[in-house]
Amino acid sequence: MITFIWIALVILTIWFCIALIRDYLKHKNNLEPVSWIKTSLIGFVVNFFDVLGIGAFAPQTALLKFTKQTEDKVIPGTLNVANTVPVLFQALIFITIIEVDPLTLILMLVSAAVGAIVGAGIVSKLSERKIRLTMGFALLTTAIFMIARNLEWIQGGGDAIGLQGGKLLIAIIGNFFLGALMTAGIGLYAPCMALVFALGMSPQVAFPIMMGSCAFLMPPASIRFIREGAYNKKAAIAMAIPGVVAVLIAALVVKSLPLEILKWVVIVVILYTSAVMLRAGFNTRDLRMEISEK
Numbered sequence: 001m002i003t004f005i006w007i008a009l010v011i012l013t014i015w016f017c018i019a020l021i022r023d024y025l026k027h028k029n030n031l032e033p034v035s036w037i038k039t040s041l042i043g044f045v046v047n048f049f050d051v052l053g054i055g056a057f058a059p060q061t062a063l064l065k066f067t068k069q070t071e072d073k074v075i076p077g078t079l080n081v082a083n084t085v086p087v088l089f090q091a092l093i094f095i096t097i098i099e100v101d102p103l104t105l106i107l108m109l110v111s112a113a114v115g116a117i118v119g120a121g122i123v124s125k126l127s128e129r130k131i132r133l134t135m136g137f138a139l140l141t142t143a144i145f146m147i148a149r150n151l152e153w154i155q156g157g158g159d160a161i162g163l164q165g166g167k168l169l170i171a172i173i174g175n176f177f178l179g180a181l182m183t184a185g186i187g188l189y190a191p192c193m194a195l196v197f198a199l200g201m202s203p204q205v206a207f208p209i210m211m212g213s214c215a216f217l218m219p220p221a222s223i224r225f226i227r228e229g230a231y232n233k234k235a236a237i238a239m240a241i242p243g244v245v246a247v248l249i250a251a252l253v254v255k256s257l258p259l260e261i262l263k264w265v266v267i268v269v270i271l272y273t274s275a276v277m278l279r280a281g282f283n284t285r286d287l288r289m290e291i292s293e294k
Helices: 002-026 036-051 057-066 072-097 102-118 128-150 165-184 189-198 203-228 233-256 259-281 284-293
Strands: none
Touching: 002 072, 002 102, 002 203, 002 233, 036 057, 036 072, 036 233, 057 072, 072 203, 072 233, 102 165, 102 203, 128 189, 128 259, 165 189, 165 203, 189 203, 189 259, 203 259
C-alpha cells in the first residue's frame, strides 16, 4: 500500500509540473516585476521550517507583503502553486524514511482529502474567528499535556506507528475535520501533530501523515489557480525551486533528531501555532466585523 501511495504522489507531481511549466512558458515574455533573489530566499526559508512543522503559508504571506513581491489578490494562488512541489517532495521523502502502519496512513490521507471536499461547504458557514479560537485553545491544551508528559509529570504519549479499533476511528474522523478546516485557512500540520500525540503515536509518524494529507490536497487546487491565472507566475516558480532544496536539507535534520528532541520541537511548533491562532481569534477588528455582519 505504501508503494501505491508513492506512485500516486509521483503521478501528482508530474501532472502538476506539466501544468505549471506549460503555463510558465506560455507567459514567459510577460512575467510580473518580481525579484528572483528575494522570492527565492523566501521560498527556501519558509519551506525549511515547513518541514519542521511550522507551516509555510503564514510566514510566506508576511514576507511577500513585507517585501512587496506580489499583489494581495493573487497571494492565495501564489502560495498554493509555489508550495505544491515542495509539499509533494516532503510527502515522498517522509513516507519513505519514516515507518508508519500502511492502513493507518492511507485511511488518514483519504479522510483528510474527503474532509477538504465534503467539509468545505460546512466549514465555510462557520465563523473563522470561532474556529481559530477553538483550535488555538485546543492546541495550547495539547502542548501543556505534552510538556507534562516530557517532564514525566503524567503518563501519556507513546511510540506506536499505527492504530486499531476506536483510536483508528478517532484518527480518521479527526483528520477528516482537519482536512475540512484547511478550506477555512487553518493549517493541518500542528493540529495533526497534536492528534497523533493524543492517540499515543510516535511524534515522527505525524510527518508522513500530515505531509501526505496536504500532498493529495494541493495539486488539484493549485492547477485550478493556474488555469484561472490567479497567481504570480514568476514568484511561484522562484519560490518553488529553492523550496525543494530546502525540503531535502530539512528532511535530513528531522530524520537525524533524537526522538526526545523531536518531541520538544513538536511542542514548540504547537505552541507557536496556538499563539498565532489565538492572536488572530482575539483580533478586535475581526470581532467588530463579525458583530456587524450579525
